[in-house]
Amino acid sequence: xxxxxxxxxxxxxxxxxxxxxxxxxxxxxxxxxxxxxxxxxxxxxxxxxxxxxxxxxxxxxxxxxxxxxxxxxxxxxxxxxxxxxxxxxxxxxxxxxxxxxxxxxxx
Amino acid sequence: xxxxxxxxxxxxxxxxxxxxxxxxxxxxxxxxxxxxxxxxxxxxxxxxxxxxxxxxxxxxxxxxxxxxxxxxxxxxxxxxxxxxxxxxxxxxxxxxxxxxxxxxxxxxxxxxxxxxxxxxxxx
Numbered sequence: 001x002x003x004x005x006x007x008x009x010x011x012x013x014x015x016x017x018x019x020x021x022x023x024x025x026x027x028x029x030x031x032x033x034x035x036x037x038x039x040x041x042x043x044x045x046x047x048x049x050x051x052x053x054x055x056x057x058x059x060x061x062x063x064x065x066x067x068x069x070x071x072x073x074x075x076x077x078x079x080x081x082x083x084x085x086x087x088x089x090x091x092x093x094x095x096x097x098x099x100x101x102x103x104x105x106x107x
Numbered sequence: 108x109x110x111x112x113x114x115x116x117x118x119x120x121x122x123x124x125x126x127x128x129x130x131x132x133x134x135x136x137x138x139x140x141x142x143x144x145x146x147x148x149x150x151x152x153x154x155x156x157x158x159x160x161x162x163x164x165x166x167x168x169x170x171x172x173x174x175x176x177x178x179x180x181x182x183x184x185x186x187x188x189x190x191x192x193x194x195x196x197x198x199x200x201x202x203x204x205x206x207x208x209x210x211x212x213x214x215x216x217x218x219x220x221x222x223x224x225x226x227x228x229x230x
Contacts, residue, residue: 001169032209035216037152044202044220045144045152051215056207088152092214095168096142096154 002027004089004099012107019076021102023089028069033092036065036074039101040085048087049074079104109133109219111203116224123193123228129186129203129221137161137181140206142217143188145199145226153199156188157206157214193228200225 003026031052037045049065115127143155156177176189204217
């Protein structure tokens with residue numbers, strides 16, 4: 001089973017700053033099958049990025065994804081107040097697995 | 108409006124059973140693969156099971172094989188998860204999710220989620 005390691009565990013930033021979140025896989029993952037989700041307290045996850053770099057429907061362009069092989073990145077260009085949340089990466093090689101998440105909190 | 112609505116959660120004793128349901132609306136249910144994903148309190152996300160649009164192919168996480176059974180009724184736009192031999196570590200919110208499929212590439216993520224139903228396994 002592929003393990004996804006997300007870093008950092010917590011990111012403390014101010015609104016307007018740039019957020020860079022990392023997701024590292026224990027084995028190579030096809031870019032087609034790497035996704036990112038946002039989850040706010042008490043809510044279901046929301047798909048942000050699929051196929052490593054494609055934005056899901058309705059996702060603002062301040063969210064972008066990149067990477068290949070074992071290293072993937074989610075970037076939020078300028079944090080808005082509603083972006084403070086937990087972010088998960090997900091892969092599909094064999095079965096689906098998620099990383100443990102990165103919490104983006106207000107500094 | 109595209110919507111998924113889970114039900115059936117509750118408190119159950121260890122070793123007991125529970126059946127979760129997910130009612131789908133706003134999209135062509137029979138054409139879409141579906142999954143269950145769970146989240147223990149304060150923890151991350153864990154994929155549980157998936158089923159093809161026609162219901163002929165099912166998939167399970169290793170820790171759920173033999174205990175959980177996923178099924179669907181396309182005539183009623185309903186997804187189900189039968190959970191047997193429940194353990195305290197199965198305590199979680201259970202979400203149903205619609206899979207986003209890109210042609211020959213297949214499933215690339217889960218684009219629609221329900222609000223979740225809480226399952227608590229405790230004596």
